[in-house]
Amino acid sequence: MKNNRITILILTMVLLLVSGFTGWIGSVQAQSGTKTYVIGTDVTFAPFEFEDINGDFVGIDMDILAAIAKDQNFKYEIKALGFNAAVQALESNQVDGVIAGMSITDERKTKFDFSDTYFESGVVMGVKADNDTIKSYDDLRGKKVAVKTGTEGYRFAEANASKYGYTIVPFDDSVQMYDDVKTGNSTACFDDYPVLKYGETQNNGLKVVTEPEKGAPYGFAVSKGKNQELLQKFNAGLANIKTSGEYQSIRDKYLGENAESVASLGRMELVIKSLPSLLKGLGKTLLYTLMSLFFAFIIGLIFAFMKVGRNKILRGIATVFVDIFRGIPLIVLAFFIYFGIPQAFGFTMPLFLAAILTLSLNAGAYVTEIIRGGIQSIDRGQMEAARSLGLPYRKAMMKIVIPQAIRVMIPSFINQMVITLKDTSILSVIGLVELTQSGKIIIARTFASFDIWLTVAAMYLIVIITLTRIADYLEVRIRRG
Numbered sequence: 001m002k003n004n005r006i007t008i009l010i011l012t013m014v015l016l017l018v019s020g021f022t023g024w025i026g027s028v029q030a031q032s033g034t035k036t037y038v039i040g041t042d043v044t045f046a047p048f049e050f051e052d053i054n055g056d057f058v059g060i061d062m063d064i065l066a067a068i069a070k071d072q073n074f075k076y077e078i079k080a081l082g083f084n085a086a087v088q089a090l091e092s093n094q095v096d097g098v099i100a101g102m103s104i105t106d107e108r109k110t111k112f113d114f115s116d117t118y119f120e121s122g123v124v125m126g127v128k129a130d131n132d133t134i135k136s137y138d139d140l141r142g143k144k145v146a147v148k149t150g151t152e153g154y155r156f157a158e159a160n161a162s163k164y165g166y167t168i169v170p171f172d173d174s175v176q177m178y179d180d181v182k183t184g185n186s187t188a189c190f191d192d193y194p195v196l197k198y199g200e201t202q203n204n205g206l207k208v209v210t211e212p213e214k215g216a217p218y219g220f221a222v223s224k225g226k227n228q229e230l231l232q233k234f235n236a237g238l239a240n241i242k243t244s245g246e247y248q249s250i251r252d253k254y255l256g257e258n259a260e261s262v263a264s265l266g267r268m269e270l271v272i273k274s275l276p277s278l279l280k281g282l283g284k285t286l287l288y289t290l291m292s293l294f295f296a297f298i299i300g301l302i303f304a305f306m307k308v309g310r311n312k313i314l315r316g317i318a319t320v321f322v323d324i325f326r327g328i329p330l331i332v333l334a335f336f337i338y339f340g341i342p343q344a345f346g347f348t349m350p351l352f353l354a355a356i357l358t359l360s361l362n363a364g365a366y367v368t369e370i371i372r373g374g375i376q377s378i379d380r381g382q383m384e385a386a387r388s389l390g391l392p393y394r395k396a397m398m399k400i401v402i403p404q405a406i407r408v409m410i411p412s413f414i415n416q417m418v419i420t421l422k423d424t425s426i427l428s429v430i431g432l433v434e435l436t437q438s439g440k441i442i443i444a445r446t447f448a449s450f451d452i453w454l455t456v457a458a459m460y461l462i463v464i465i466t467l468t469r470i471a472d473y474l475e476v477r478i479r480r481g
Contacts, residue, residue, distance in 0.1 A: 041086055044441065045083065045444075046444060047254035048062075064099075064250055072234075079351075081430070082173060085430050093342065102218060103216035113224055115234045124197075126178075128207075131187075145190060147177065154168075175444050220234045270448055274442050278442070281436075289424055299364030300364050300371050308376060325362055326366065333361065334355075334427055351430065375397075418464050
């Protein structure tokens with residue numbers, strides 16, 4: 001009965017917390033008097049959107065949006081999510097609009113309303129810079145072609161795969177696609193002409209070998225029937241900046257003959273200049289890890305006591321909880337919580353809340369089993385002896401069983417801490433800018449995959465080894481105590 005009351009109390013607190021947060025967001029928006037539009041975008045799609053060395057998002061799309069917002073006098077906030085996550089965020093009403101080199105297609109028109117065309121593009125084929133054997137689509141027979149999911153390049157590759165006899169290898173961002181070609185795993189890639197050509201001028205290790213295919217134009221997107229005022233402002237502002245010549249200046253800045261190029265840095269200089277962004281990402285990784293483990297421990301404690309208790313209903317509930325959240329892959333759980341639930345119930349969920357919920361529920365299921373296993377590893381005879389001496393069940397558990405069980409649980413807790421820290425990297429798929437995502441963003445600008453991933457790996461290794469050593473020291477102290 002007491003376990004029931006505790007469970008109800010915890011659930012009530014969670015509901016109050018969520019409703020209170022939602023109400024706070026609403027009151028802030030009401031007090032501000034003006035709406036700030038949330039715009040989703042990609043993070044690795046130069047020259048349309050990428051992060052410069054100062055940590056600012058720049059590119060054709062970013063500059064066009066800034067110019068239109070100034071012309072039409074509205075405010076906006078950029079959410080750099082990655083292309084697939086940005087589109088899903090728009091579907092689930094997590095963002096008000098998306099500008100990410102998004103092609104206007106008939107299929108997308110069924111779900112989104114598009115602005116007037118702001119860029120005409122086309123698909124081209126890129127190969128490794130020193131590859132002189134692949135010059136046309138006919139040379140791809142029996143080879144692998146890297147493509148980015150959800151793009152015109154992917155649709156073109158899919159439509160022509162059987163005709164030219166190649167195999168498609170899909171990736172979520174352009175950098176991974178380019179790296180697959182540079183390492184020789186794939187022979188070629190298909191991408192939008194301005195993107196691949198820009199990368200070629202920035203020495204990304206690839207070269208364009210075909211003329212642009214006719215492709216769908218780019219447009220700014222909002223959800224079907226929603227944010228029509230924003231769409232009208234975008235169209236009006238776009239017309240104005242085209243008339244004033246500002247639009248052409250923005251294009252020339254990135255694609256003209258005198259387009260800016262990324263300065264070539266030495267390896268050590270590149271790593272040093274990248275450290276501030278990587279350390280910021282590392283700080284968020286540690287923050288999300290510690291917060292998630294805190295809530296995971298509370299969740300695990302509640303459900304573990306339910307599992308070892310004598311109430312069959314509570315044991316059943318705890319078993320179902322563990323089976324569900326251990327059985328669902330973390331990436332699927334992240335998508336479901338951040339995109340699925342808000343879309344189903346019509347509300348907006350903050351990214352940090354979705355990240356904490358995902359990690360806490362996943363880790364909580366494992367912590368439940370760690371605590372249950374630790375308690376049940378203690379010989380039942382000790383509990384029976386304590387009860388025979390007149391100790392109540394609760395007191396015997398707290399004074400005799402739990403202290404011994406904690407010693408058994410410690411190695412498993414250390415292991416779970418390391419797993420949760422590494423699992424934060426998976427949440428980059430929903431736009432969480434932690435250490436891994438910070439690395440992706442830097443590589444999108446510099447194309448220095450080896451140097452940045454080596455640095456990121458070293459940072460993870462240093463943190464995990466340090467935390468493990470601290471935990472091992474505490475374990476020894478507890479066992480001696």
